[in-house]
Amino acid sequence: MKIYEDRQAPNPRRVRIFLAEKGIEMRFEQVEFMAAEHKTGDFKVKNPLQEVPVLELDDGTHLSETVAICRYFEGLYPDPPLLGQPGDALDLARTDMWQRRIEFKILAPVVAAFRHLHPAMAPFQVPQVREWGEANTETAGSMLDWLDQELANRPYMAGVRYSIADITALVAVDFARVAHIKPLEGRSHLARWHGAVSARDSAKA
Numbered sequence: 001m002k003i004y005e006d007r008q009a010p011n012p013r014r015v016r017i018f019l020a021e022k023g024i025e026m027r028f029e030q031v032e033f034m035a036a037e038h039k040t041g042d043f044k045v046k047n048p049l050q051e052v053p054v055l056e057l058d059d060g061t062h063l064s065e066t067v068a069i070c071r072y073f074e075g076l077y078p079d080p081p082l083l084g085q086p087g088d089a090l091d092l093a094r095t096d097m098w099q100r101r102i103e104f105k106i107l108a109p110v111v112a113a114f115r116h117l118h119p120a121m122a123p124f125q126v127p128q129v130r131e132w133g134e135a136n137t138e139t140a141g142s143m144l145d146w147l148d149q150e151l152a153n154r155p156y157m158a159g160v161r162y163s164i165a166d167i168t169a170l171v172a173v174d175f176a177r178v179a180h181i182k183p184l185e186g187r188s189h190l191a192r193w194h195g196a197v198s199a200r201d202s203a204k205a
């Protein structure tokens with residue numbers, strides 16, 4: 001079993017943190033984004049969308065989509081639960097709600113800002129639209145303000161326990177800096193949360 005990834009890319013980091021939280025050892029093979037290695041015909045067989053991460057099982061089965069890969073490992077290694085408390089319908093749904101909100105409302109605009117504004121992304125992001133990058137920078141900022149307020153009354157994104165929602169948020173916040181967005185400035189609750197989740201060993205993944 002192994003995972004194809006690019007160590008610099010945000011989505012593969014979500015999987016690495018998830019695996020680290022569960023103490024799962026994994027083999028990784030690097031697919032260099034900047035060398036367009038994910039655009040080869042060979043990689044297209046593994047994922048027709050030509051994106052990482054991709055999990056390859058020993059029988060040759062391929063699984064992509066970060067959350068799907070995490071769900072697979074949650075099924076195999078339920079402890080600690082990171083997708084919500086098993087058997088608690090509300091906790092499972094709430095964790096899913098926050099994971100999705102953070103993925104679509106924060107990570108997505110942060111990535112769009114990076115892709116549409118960073119000169120190094122021009123060959124990959126065609127067309128690269130500066131105005132769209134700037135609009136996403138603004139969206140990411142207002143969504144981070146909202147998240148900061150949400151965290152005023154609870155320790156973690158989905159409630160009282162660390163979950164996949166924290167993993168997605170940590171990756172989004174750290175990647176925001178790469179996209180020249182200052183995610184923690186003036187956001188004290190988010191900064192407190194970021195300090196706590198960054199102190200976990202898994203954050204180094």
Ligand SMILES: N[C@@H](CCC(=O)N[C@@H](CS)C(=O)NCC(=O)O)C(=O)O
Nearest residue numbers: 009010011050051052053065066067
């Ligand atoms: N929805 C996918 C998104 C994966 C994705 O966008 N991966 C990026 C790296 S973070 C990628 O491989 N992009 C390739 C490209 O845009 O050409 C997931 O959750 O895994």
